[in-house]
Amino acid sequence: MLKNQNMESIKKGRVFIKTYGCQMNFYDSGLIEDGLLKKGFNNASSLDDADIVILNTCSVRDHADHKIVSEIGRLKGDKKIVLTGCFAKQIKLKREKGIDIHNAGIPIDYCFAPDEILSIPDILANDFEKNYNGDISNRRHKTTTATKDDYQNFNLVEEYFYNKNVNNSFATIKIIEGCNNFCSYCIVPFVRGKERSIPFSIIYNSAKRYADKGVRELLLLGQNVNSYLSPDDDKKDFSYMLESLAKIDGIKKIKFLTSHPKDFNDKLIELICKNDKISKGIHLPVQSGSDKILSAMNRGYTRRDYLNLVEKLRKGYPDAAFSTDIIVGFPTETEEDFNMTLSLIDEVGFDFLFGFKYSPRPFTKAFEIKDDVPLEKKKERLEAVFEKQKKIFNSILNSLKGKRVNATILAVDKEKNSIEFEKGILFKGCGLNDRMIYIVNNNKDIYKNLRIGDERQVEITYVKNNRLYGEVLK
Numbered sequence: 001m002l003k004n005q006n007m008e009s010i011k012k013g014r015v016f017i018k019t020y021g022c023q024m025n026f027y028d029s030g031l032i033e034d035g036l037l038k039k040g041f042n043n044a045s046s047l048d049d050a051d052i053v054i055l056n057t058c059s060v061r062d063h064a065d066h067k068i069v070s071e072i073g074r075l076k077g078d079k080k081i082v083l084t085g086c087f088a089k090q091i092k093l094k095r096e097k098g099i100d101i102h103n104a105g106i107p108i109d110y111c112f113a114p115d116e117i118l119s120i121p122d123i124l125a126n127d128f129e130k131n132y133n134g135d136i137s138n139r140r141h142k143t144t145t146a147t148k149d150d151y152q153n154f155n156l157v158e159e160y161f162y163n164k165n166v167n168n169s170f171a172t173i174k175i176i177e178g179c180n181n182f183c184s185y186c187i188v189p190f191v192r193g194k195e196r197s198i199p200f201s202i203i204y205n206s207a208k209r210y211a212d213k214g215v216r217e218l219l220l221l222g223q224n225v226n227s228y229l230s231p232d233d234d235k236k237d238f239s240y241m242l243e244s245l246a247k248i249d250g251i252k253k254i255k256f257l258t259s260h261p262k263d264f265n266d267k268l269i270e271l272i273c274k275n276d277k278i279s280k281g282i283h284l285p286v287q288s289g290s291d292k293i294l295s296a297m298n299r300g301y302t303r304r305d306y307l308n309l310v311e312k313l314r315k316g317y318p319d320a321a322f323s324t325d326i327i328v329g330f331p332t333e334t335e336e337d338f339n340m341t342l343s344l345i346d347e348v349g350f351d352f353l354f355g356f357k358y359s360p361r362p363f364t365k366a367f368e369i370k371d372d373v374p375l376e377k378k379k380e381r382l383e384a385v386f387e388k389q390k391k392i393f394n395s396i397l398n399s400l401k402g403k404r405v406n407a408t409i410l411a412v413d414k415e416k417n418s419i420e421f422e423k424g425i426l427f428k429g430c431g432l433n434d435r436m437i438y439i440v441n442n443n444k445d446i447y448k449n450l451r452i453g454d455e456r457q458v459e460i461t462y463v464k465n466n467r468l469y470g471e472v473l474k
């Protein structure tokens, strides 16, 4: 615990956190911020205004690494630079292995792996107290590190979850960290470590507390949420978790991200389809439509397995909406393989997709294989994927015109005198599934009595620029 007389010096530390990459990183940044504010640090209004810059980094693609190195190069003034996230771990691993890397000499003061983020506030607070005494122009610190895996220290996790700031009707909870799958292109198991599920009781108690504070919608996060298994009770799997959280008073909607297609079982499919509170907007990364490429990627399913899963979910809930991730240009991908991907996109009819050009990542199995699809070809294929997806999404949205749905108001856009229903839409058999609807009632009086969290019936009236617009009916 910091002594009071030292709190003032710590308060001189204005922190700016810049986050790259996936939702896991944004979530982690929230935990870091909460911890630092508790220790007496302040938020800086911009990068330039900061004494301490924390870069919470991504490393899934080569491009992400370069972006971070150049961001550090652009930082001006005498700032403490804290690197965390997947790129930070990559640097540590390379140093451990004695690999000479182009970015080994980048000027950072601290380097924390993703499993060390909960230690950041303590370490910074102690250092500011002992080493800088509020004067950050003191000599650059040697790269510091935590020594333990914070996500195996459940007391620490519990404390962080419990104290996490929640100020609106939506909250995110990380339920599992790391990944055991070792897809051949993916650096995540190396930089985020093996799967560690967070005990059910911590997640459940956090969700209950959030609901008491007005949270209505939960997003459960993890690299592979559907392989969740509470470390203290192997009956408490992902289905158990969803079912239990759905029973909490006040919780109206539960989303989850990301699920691995190979880890869906029939119990989970049935639960998702039957429980009104569980989102039917399902992100299901496929990566490729070719069996040859799926096998080389070590994804653990075939094209047929994937399509069967989609079919089962649609059979249980016909209006289920799917999104996915696609990688183009994986080594040895031929035109024929790529066309299989395009045809799978057609067959499923995704609401949206994240498409990427393959880039070799260090430590992975695919790193050893020749990256033999030329960059121009990768660009061309990615363009074709996006083009196809645009058309599909437009036709999905147009098919919704005239539908009446129950929706929850999540945001109010006063300036435009319209009300924005963000993701979080309730979809009781209506076929909307988390799609955002912008409300543009002709009768403005209807807005007066609307409040965030209200459920209203909405009719979809038109589609413009890939957006749904509708009117509140009552």
Ligand code: SF4
Residues within 6 Å of the ligand: 179, 180, 181, 182, 183, 186, 187, 188, 189, 223, 224, 260
């Ligand atoms: S499931 Fe595969 S792609 Fe996803 S994080 Fe794990 S290794 Fe990476």
